[in-house]
Amino acid sequence: MRCEIRHTTEYRYPVPAWDSFNQVRLHPSQEARQSVRSFHLHVAPEAEITSRKDYFGAIVHHVHVHEPHTHLVIEAQAIVDTHALPLPPPTPVSALRAERRRNTEFLVASPRVPAGDWPEIFGVTRPGQTDDLPDFMMDLTTYLYRRFTYDTRATGVRTPLAEFAQHGRGVCQDFTHAMLGITRQLGIPARYVSGYLYSGGEMKGAEATHAWVEVLIPDYGWLGYDPTNNCMAQEKHVKIGHGREYSDISPVRGTYYGGGKGELDVAVHVYGEQ
Template structure:
């Protein structure tokens, strides 16, 4: 599937700001599941732009506006071809034993996904070593979708995992952190994915960057699960990058001098063609 993405981030300041520095993670990653055909980053006013790859392999742009300004526009445009996903064969939970030592960073607690009895808190039965891992992952994806409601106004970027468990509603970030917490407590390496979603009006979460989970299935690799929409991450999911949690892959963040309390506007448009 060919997907065209346009992502605009605008800051408006009541007073002149200067030395605005932003880290921008909006460049889709090149991997087996997708091919990046083009990417362009446009910034107004004129800015110094450099780039590097972060620890997890995502392309990060540094945008530095030196001069005084009251409006900052960061616009990313990309064309990406996504490819079909094959399904894993059955495999017992016991196959994970040899993979955990090499993936500890996706098993240990992090600030937004702390240690806790998350399987019990989210009422998920702990599997036996002989239980099928792919089936469990699919069932967990469905359980979170069925029991918790998507509500774009229920939580904020700072809502904790424990608060989400009590609220019973939230956004894709919350669903993803919940699935990560459960899987890591069960010894399944799992990572947070930031990206885009072409919904065609069928799924939620396409109005901004989207989030989902990638779980490790030994012998297969990493497979994406979207608990917000109760589906696998297939051709309609365009990946930017992955990390331990949201903080590792936040789309745009930065600092500036002066300016006062700025206003932020974000718009994401994804067009798809089979």
């Protein structure tokens, strides 16, 4: 599937800001399930732009605007081809024993996914060692989809996981953090994925960057599950990068001097073609 993506971030300030610096993680990743045909980053006013790869391998652009400005636009445009991949064979949960030591960073607690009895809090039955891991993960995806309500007004980027567990309403970020809390307490290495979703109108979370979970399946690799939409992450999902949680792969964040209290607008458009 070919996806064309346009992601526009606009800042407006009541008085001039200067020395604005932003970290931008919007470049889709290049991997087996997707090929990046093109990527362009446009910034107005003129900016100094450099790039590097972060600890987890995502491309990060550093955008530095020196001159005074009351309006800043950062627009990323990409064309990505996504590819169907074979699904893993049946894999028992016990096969994870050999993988845990090599993937500790995706098992330990983090600020937005703290330690806790998340399987019990969310009412999830722990799998047996002979249970099929891919089947268990799809069942968990369906369970979270049915248990929680997608509501863009219910939470923000700083809403604690415990609060989402209590109220049961939130966005893809919350669904993903909940799934990470559960899987990590079960000893299943899992990571937070940021990206885009081509919905065609029938899926939730396409109005901004989307989030889902990738789980390590032994002798296969990382496999994506989207609890917000009760599906696996396949050709309609375009990955930017991954980390332990949202803060490792947040799309755009930065600082500036002056400017007063700024306003932020974000628009994401994903066009797909089979």
